[in-house]
């Protein structure tokens with residue numbers, strides 16, 4: 001039901017194909033949400049958690065074969081295979097459409113088709129972009145309501161603007177052999193079938209805000225990135241905004257909600273976003289960023305009073321949990337949370353430690369950003385927030401120092417392109433292997449990485465006031481396998497140095513791989529890290545870096561002629577500097 005003919009025609013056409021019993025246009029109201037929640041409680045799709053300890057909180061248990069994003073079943077369908085690049089699975093668009101039409105035919109019989117108009121970003125922001133997701137999952141509707149600005153206001157913007165990203169989703173029969181997440185960037189279209197989980201099904205997130213948006217961003221001259229955004233406020237009340245890219249489940253949510261340690265009285269971290277950042281150069285030449293999302297879809301295990309007290313506080317109410325365990329009295333529970341005992345595991349079976357963890361390692365919480373104690377009104381700013389720094393990071397036990405600053409924008413782009421990390425449970429596949437994950441976008445860039453790096457490099461021609469680029473690694477281990485750096489709140493010390501570098505107030509020493517803090521440049525007051533450990537955290541092992549640079553060079557080369565020359569040259573420059581050291 002819309003006056004916008006193009007949208008109405010698409011909904012009619014999808015309904016004719018999928019044959020739902022009913023069609024429901026979501027208005028985003030509290031009443032609608034309540035009805036949908038009650039419907040799912042009644043049909044077992046949601047379990048109400050303890051209303052005394054966790055009012056308005058629900059647990060969803062997904063099918064055990066549907067617990068993570070499926071990168072091997074995710075495709076970018078561009079007319080030319082090279083445009084999707086070696087970083088994506090590719091299918092010819094016509095073939096993909098035919099395959100998907102077969103899946104969708106009649107798949108909503110007996111089900112309700114929900115039409116979800118949504119806006120990624122503040123509803124009045126020129127940086128925001130809208131989409132419409134059609135789904136047969138009320139769980140998806142409830143999640144999209146938390147994760148995006150969903151409902152009437154978004155529909156009005158779409159009707160006014162006349163353009164939107166089309167996302168068609170059905171859980172189908174949750175058959176892993178009939179599961180596909182297809183992207184058609186040229187048509188601003190997504191089709192997802194056979195999964196009801198997270199990034200596979202909440203199409204506003206990875207599918208729209210990263211894969212399709214990265215394509216849109218390239219055409220329109222901005223960047224859609226897998227980055228958190230925080231504001232760092234000093235005791236004088238000055239706020240510096242930082243965006244940071246880390247591969248999945250490397251602690252982005254924890255960093256986005258960091259609480260400064262006691263030795264930082266008067267400092268405060270403001271949370272703008274924990275996963276996605278859209279940014280563009282403003283009229284003043286600075287990079288301005290918005291968080292297109294309105295909620296957090298965070299990994300639950302490991303979230304505790306120690307690692308992320310703000311997250312724990314916001315999960316007390318109005319939260320949807322997916323695949324966590326529950327205690328005897330129906331409170332959500334996961335490994336690392338506290339010393340309560342799980343009664344039922346994530347599958348709803350009595351907990352038995354010999355059968356694995358109680359909560360699935362990729363279990364999640366979905367909650368509105370506004371529930372976060374460090375949430376800032378600036379997350380609603382229509383012009384976004386100005387960035388002082390961009391941070392790239394990864395999970396590396398060895399080699400990569402705690403922090404380093406790039407020599408230039410080009411060098412920063414190389415640091416991003418060379419990012420690598422040990423894999424975690426956020427995607428299916430093996431855990432603990434090092435994989436290259438440029439800009440943390442490997443599963444999310446909707447086009448050829450070679451072209452993507454050229455796009456990044458092109459920003460140096462657009463402005464001379466770009467943010468400075470840094471690289472961090474919180475995850476160095478010693479010979480005994482213990483983390484050397486305490487991480488979490490103590491990462492504030494690294495942010496402090498980064499900001500001080502941006503305002504010209506901190507020193508650094510030049511190394512072949514970039515600028516590193518010297519002993520004394522980092523504030524280490526009140527922290528139990530020995531001088532030897534600090535030395536290990538900031539050392540540059542020249543021989544090991546030569547091997548790393550050769551491997552980075554080969555990786556860049558694997559994108560063939562699409563890899564920008566300037567990036568290869570930058571790689572060569574660092575390799576030569578290492579040789580001369």
Ligand code: OXD
Nearest residue numbers: 199247248249275426
């Ligand atoms: C996420 C991911 O869920 O990156 O945010 O996998």
Ligand code: MN
Nearest residue numbers: 226248249275
């Ligand atoms: Mn993510």
